[in-house]
Amino acid sequence: xxxxxxxxxxxxxxxxxxxxxxxxxxxxxxxxxxxxxxxxxxxxxxxxxxxxxxxxxxxxxxxxxxxxxxxxxxxxxxxxxxxxxxxxxxxxxxxxxxxxxxxxxxxxxxxxxxxxxxxxxxxxxxxxxxxxxxxxxxxxxxxxxxxxxxxxxxxxxxxxxxxxxxxxxxxxxxxxxxxxxxxxxxxxxxxxxxxxxxxxxxxxxxxxxxxxxxxxxxxxxxxxxxxxxxxxxxxxxxxxxxxxxxxxxxxxxxxxxxxxxxxxxxxxxxxxxxxxxxxxxxxxxxxxxxxxxxxxxxxxxxxxxxxxxxxxxxxxxxxxxxxxxxxxxxxxxxxxxxxxxxxxxxxxxxxxxxxxxxxxxxxxxxxxxxxxxxxxxxxxxxxxxxxxxxxxxxxxxxxxxxxxxxxxxxxxxxxx
Amino acid sequence: xxxxxxxxxxxxxxxxxxxxxxxxxxxxxxxxxxxxxxxxxxxxxxxxxxxxxxxxxxxxxxxxxxxxxxxxxxxxxxxxxxxxxxxxxxxxxxxxxxxxxxxxxxxxxxxxxxxxxxxxxxxxxxxxxxxxxxxxxxxxxxxxxxxxxxxxxxxxxxxxxxxxxxxxxxxxxxxxxxxxxxxxxxxxxxxxxxxxxxxxxxxxxxxxxxxxxxxxxxxxxxxxxxxxxxxxxxxxxxxxxxxxxxxxxxxxxxxxxxxxxxxxxxxxxxxxxxxxxxxxxxxxxxxxxxxxxxxxxxxxxxxxxxxxxxxxxxxxxxxxxxxxxxxxxxxxxxxxxxxxxxxxxxxxxxxxxxxxxxxxxxxxxxxxxxxxxxxxxxxxxxxxxxxxxxxxxxxxxxxxxxxxxxxxxxxxxxxx
Numbered sequence: 138x139x140x141x142x143x144x145x146x147x148x149x150x151x152x153x154x155x156x157x158x159x160x161x162x163x164x165x166x167x168x169x170x171x172x173x174x175x176x177x178x179x180x181x182x183x184x185x186x187x188x189x190x191x192x193x194x195x196x197x198x199x200x201x202x203x204x205x206x207x208x209x210x211x212x213x214x215x216x217x218x219x220x221x222x223x224x225x226x227x228x229x230x231x232x233x234x235x236x237x238x239x240x241x242x243x244x245x246x247x248x249x250x251x252x253x254x255x256x257x258x259x260x261x262x263x264x265x266x267x268x269x270x271x272x273x274x275x276x277x278x279x280x281x282x283x284x285x286x287x288x289x290x291x292x293x294x295x296x297x298x299x300x301x302x303x304x305x306x307x308x309x310x311x312x313x314x315x316x317x318x319x320x321x322x323x324x325x326x327x328x329x330x331x332x333x334x335x336x337x338x339x340x341x342x343x344x345x346x347x348x349x350x351x352x353x354x355x356x357x358x359x360x361x362x363x364x365x366x367x368x369x370x371x372x373x374x375x376x377x378x379x380x381x382x383x384x385x386x387x388x389x390x391x392x393x394x395x396x397x398x399x400x401x402x403x404x405x406x407x408x409x410x411x412x413x414x415x416x417x418x419x420x421x422x423x424x425x426x427x428x429x430x431x432x433x434x435x436x437x438x439x440x441x442x443x444x445x446x447x448x449x450x451x452x453x454x455x456x457x458x459x460x461x462x463x464x465x466x467x468x469x470x471x472x473x474x475x476x477x478x479x480x481x482x483x484x485x486x487x488x489x490x491x492x493x494x495x496x497x498x499x500x501x502x503x504x505x506x507x508x509x510x511x512x513x514x515x516x517x518x519x520x521x522x523x524x525x526x527x528x529x530x531x532x533x534x535x536x537x538x539x540x541x542x543x544x545x546x547x548x549x550x551x552x553x
Numbered sequence: 554x555x556x557x558x559x560x561x562x563x564x565x566x567x568x569x570x571x572x573x574x575x576x577x578x579x580x581x582x583x584x585x586x587x588x589x590x591x592x593x594x595x596x597x598x599x600x601x602x603x604x605x606x607x608x609x610x611x612x613x614x615x616x617x618x619x620x621x622x623x624x625x626x627x628x629x630x631x632x633x634x635x636x637x638x639x640x641x642x643x644x645x646x647x648x649x650x651x652x653x654x655x656x657x658x659x660x661x662x663x664x665x666x667x668x669x670x671x672x673x674x675x676x677x678x679x680x681x682x683x684x685x686x687x688x689x690x691x692x693x694x695x696x697x698x699x700x701x702x703x704x705x706x707x708x709x710x711x712x713x714x715x716x717x718x719x720x721x722x723x724x725x726x727x728x729x730x731x732x733x734x735x736x737x738x739x740x741x742x743x744x745x746x747x748x749x750x751x752x753x754x755x756x757x758x759x760x761x762x763x764x765x766x767x768x769x770x771x772x773x774x775x776x777x778x779x780x781x782x783x784x785x786x787x788x789x790x791x792x793x794x795x796x797x798x799x800x801x802x803x804x805x806x807x808x809x810x811x812x813x814x815x816x817x818x819x820x821x822x823x824x825x826x827x828x829x830x831x832x833x834x835x836x837x838x839x840x841x842x843x844x845x846x847x848x849x850x851x852x853x854x855x856x857x858x859x860x861x862x863x864x865x866x867x868x869x870x871x872x873x874x875x876x877x878x879x880x881x882x883x884x885x886x887x888x889x890x891x892x893x894x895x896x897x898x899x900x901x902x903x904x905x906x907x908x909x910x911x912x913x914x915x916x917x918x919x920x921x922x923x924x925x926x927x928x929x930x931x932x933x934x935x936x937x938x939x940x941x942x943x944x945x946x947x948x949x950x951x952x953x954x955x956x957x958x959x960x961x962x963x964x965x966x967x968x969x
Binding site for chain 2: 495498540546
């Protein structure tokens, strides 16, 4: 069963959680002076509209009409009740998922790629640079740049560039140029941190170019709140007063934030972040100021971090292999408003395959983390004989990650 | 702009075009006796419910509730107005597409895979066999068998088996077993015809198994008519009285039939089949009785054919590489109710990339054929200064066909 809102019910304002946070959000610091960064520090990289959103404390921020027009190409996305999964588990829990895999790029990432491309175009920027790991974000920005007629340069972690040629082809089909990172060390497998350094360096060095980030920052999470805003309205259509728990996988935090932030004011809704055991930022990291990239070129962000030099093992959920976490997510976890848990990838793929065989859609490995936690919550509800309403974010499909499923089904997957 | 119907507007009966055909449909013949085949000839391969549908002349046939429940996982599918493509072309035409790429398997194929799995399950069959070329059909049947707890064996054309490992992984993720065909000639690249022979031979030899076909037959096209029935209702919502032309790519004919058959009674709606120049069944074949497979194990079907020994060149639109065509489609073309046209694949990929860069979604190579014809119709409307309403079938996405895009963008595509 699916609940789909008509086009005109697409949220026309983004929800800004900042005024609702349990504790004030610490500002990003300049790495040299350790003073809060100002707009002047950021204008070489971002348009003023996004810098304004990054520091805004307005509770709602209007979505421009041109952005709405593009989002309506696939939004509102469906809210789906996972009845077949419920039946397979024999759980009294009612499981709903918000299906962000229906976007042209196959994930939630275009929700922020589109406004970022729009604001840059509006301020006369001709070219955007970015990094991509698993490829979801690079694909989304390539798609958005095609629609707004911007050039797009994607620095792709070399290991992915070589192992996932189809992600590169997808970006090139939308007109982007893709280069393996690090650009100056052809034998280095690369990491998200090195690719960010390459992309920032490129944009900072060219007057026609800006840089675009697909997660972590406040304005990125802000753009993603359309997910949770729609889900609230759809749950009401489904006859649910509220979810008992909201679950999302968490790498940089944009997918989880997009779904969960609109529920922050609803104090009795449990919020759960799911991350890989091999990159346990929220569950085993420390809360501190740290750089967003490996080279130390970004401002210092207040977040849970494993250290900017942390190189996660090459697990298949590349979108979750990040040493830090969004300051907003870190704030919520630190204050106790959000919980976090971690799973090894073997258990994740077990859950992802069970989902595919009951609900049809094959989850991205990142999404599989949320599915794992959902199944465990539903089984707990069964043990306890409790009705529970579970809402989770189906952040993306796994059609460009089938190598990982082949490894799992063939018994070749590192279980860790 | 998209028009989406609520779940309860999913059509509850399939439209049977047979009573509306301009000329009576010739029956399939037994290859030995050349007499019309009877149910007894077909029961080793198909359940009675499908045999009944194959020969029915009822104008409407009810969709079972269990089938509706599954189809509602992704249906009704969106009708989308391709405004950005219209703008890029500067055409006065209004272009709408019915987006079948949103199914879990990524194409229209599950519309018939689901009822076929259901009827077989209902009659106590434990296992289905089938063939697949490009992989769209095999994926759809693997998905449907997972939902109805049936074993599934897919014979995959060896060339595709080796070149498209991700399609195989997709089927295996849903629990199917996949084997390269022909099974007894490991050096043979295979063809759809040889794979059909392998699958039929397997099913005929085992009491627990039936065979399932993804196109060509009357019951397959019948199941696909949900596409056109929904599109009619959605066009009305969009304020259109009727389309001037309905366009679909055509291999065996199930995608085109699904969209176009409900428009057959609307005499002023032009119907257009689009096929590859390299496998020009409707535009250069002869209308005759021919076998559905290479080995000559199937009944003889009245259809346009290039001869069952015709081996099409290895173009990327594997789903269109079939020597014959559905008897229903052949009947419509022969009587003049439907037109056909053919395009070389270089022109097809040019159109597919233009679609991806304006509308976002990357078309399957098969779907690209329809897009090519749509663009040419829209440009003709521009030349003639005529408003035209164009409806086409977006039969599937190309996310598992990105190698073809890489070849095109890299200048390595055979243009023919």
